Amino acid sequence: MSLFNLKELKRSSIYFTPNFPSLQTKRYKFSFFKVTGLVILYSLFVALLTTLILILTPAKEILFFVENENLTEKAEQIKEMDERIQILTKQLNAISSTNAKLKYAIMLGEVDSLDSNTQKIYDSLRESSTNKKKIPKEGFVLKAFIQFVNKFFNNDTLDADLIFIQPSKGKVINNFNETKGHLGVDYALKNDSPIFASESGHIIFSGYDINDGYTIIIAHQNNYISKYKHCAKLLVSEREFVRQGEIIAMSGNSGFNTSGPHLHFEIWKDGFALDPYKYLIVEGELNGK
Template sequence: MAKKVRKRGEIKRKLLHKYRLVILNESTFEEKISFKLSRLNVFVTGSLCIIGLIGLTTLLIAFTPLREYIPGYSSTKLKKQATELTYKTDSLVRTLNYTNRYLDNVRMVLRGDIENNEINRDSLFERFKLDPSTVDLTPIKEDSLLRAEVALEDKYNLFERNVNSTILVFFPPLSGTISQAYDAEKKHYAVDVVAPRETPIKAVADGTVIFAEWTADTGHVIIIEHKDGLLSVYKHNGSLNKSQGDIVTSGEVIASVGNTGELTTGPHLHFELWNNGTPVNPTDYIDFK
């Protein structure tokens, strides 16, 4: 027991034993600075310095941009930028897919092809068509009263207009003789209108020019996009008056009659009309005489 007490006292004495740290001038041995230290003071001071350095380093990493240089650590700003870039990339992919489909439709119009996988609209209508025999069509009293009230109001309505706003009125692109009519069986999805060279060709309706270039087969070609998914195509032109992206109005001159391209036999206009990717007979909507 006495040995343990003696040992503890010796340890305590060594920890508290004073030492003198002196800084001397090497040439004159003049004392410049001196410190009184003990082992305990050195241990406590060193521990506090280490703890301070750790705390300062932690603060620098947590509240300064230095944390971004630590491998595996990502800041909130970087996460936000990554999320925004992900959304932008997704939007760009969707836009690119839409643009590719749009360009495929334009190429299809230029080649005069029809999509093989067409949806049979008649079969869709047949599928969802209701059987009238299963529906009770007997008018109720409230319905009869409402019909009578509406009929009375319409009788004295001076501003009533019976106009179907969904019907487009097309302006004739050219007046002339049709040398070859529309024939879907022979894959001639257009009408060929013969006219003298340099005769002005006009836009059939308001729209935007989406293609105005030269092609080897059909010469100078211009395609105009109208509302409701309609496209008008003008081929074998002698010259073009409009460029891609131009906005045109109905009846505005867009080109002139010519004989350009390999697939032509004389000055004429090869005119096509497409509705949502399907060619339609232009003579059903336009009088070329």
């Protein structure tokens, strides 16, 4: 007969013969469609019962506990990775912006490399000739002496308009050494000690650098710039004008290139680092220029 012949299937029967040693063997006859119907009904009953158990009892939580735990853990890991990526993206953007500003600030100090347009921007940051700073009383005698030397001895090496003062009250622990790449002076300071503007000028950079930490760069007259590195807090903003002796930051230990709380101070002119100790007033005297 054919395997799927409906007439033959109707006449087909399925026999069950249980065999128990203590009982007489009997043979039970069932039609094929009856057995098929019972199997289908039993399957539907089991499926319905399982569904009701999962809906009405905590069995679902028990069955899927391990799977849910793994999914929850993976979801938390994905969320944590996403947060880290967002933080890293913000940090990279901040670093990129800071590096761009720092590069621009350094470029402003290198007058020889400026074009006419950039020179106009740099000139706009300087004080106008009609609004020059007032020399403090204690520095007037020194300024007058410098002007006297320049006038009667034709000495142009001294800048009478610029008188740098100590940027902090800390002790010098590391001097200028160009051969070793140390282009400034280090002052030992406690955390959150005040840092002063060594000379009046405009803030051309106030931000964070990976190596130098929180840094301030001031543009002065006659193409001088001064740098204050490894600060803990910055109290001034870019394009702000500060007076000599004004508190501009608090000392700290920020950045990678530091081994303890201190201030690294630099003086530059025309793109070249100068020995700050030769340009600073110490206890009322100018060290030398």
